[in-house]
Amino acid sequence: MHPGYSxxxxxLHRDPVDFRKQINGLAEIVEGDMLLNPFEQSLYVFINRNRSNIKILYWDKNGFCLWQKRLELDRFAWPKGEQFDATHQIELRELQWLLDIRRIHGMDSHHLLISDSHGIQFLIRDVTQLDKKSRRLLDRFL
Structure with a gap:
């Protein structure tokens, strides 16, 4: 996202959206489905059907911005079911957890795929279970 944007x-829009939608289509969802103002100083987060992509829409001073993240091997932990509202408000730190590898509201975290300087890829299935030595090694990659 834009540096300095606060x-x-x-x-979160709980239900998956068609990821062919871009800024205008997502802004319509914010207004029509979420019943929110897309011009407010907020982030509106959307997920695709298989939970491998996230799009974040926001208004920055004089125009909309659209940010996207795609996971290569795993799925984002995402609220499902009736216990979550169709429009689910979270804190900024919870969004950071969601985009990283941590848990949010008890949902499972996703795996971490990292590459070293030689292009060798490592898959870490559950970062919360790493011992101190492994965590220090991982911190060098992140």
Whole structure:
């Protein structure tokens, strides 16, 4: 996201959206489905059907910005079911956990794929289970 952008709030759209939608289509979802103002100083977070992609829409001073992240091997932990509202507000730190590898509201975390300087890839299935030595080694990659 734009350096220096300070959102006041973060909203997740619980249901998957068609990822062919771009800025205009997602802004319509914010207004029509989420019943929110897309011009507020907020982040609006969307997921695709197989939970491998996230898009974040926000308004920055004079125009919309759209940010996207795609996971290569895993799926994002995402709220499902009726226990979560269709528009689910979270804190900014929870969004950072979601985009990293941590858990949010008890949902499973996703795996971490890292590459070293030689292009060798490592898959870490559960970072929370790493011992101190492994965690220090991982910190060198991140």
């Amino acid at each position: 959102p006041i709030s973060v909203y």
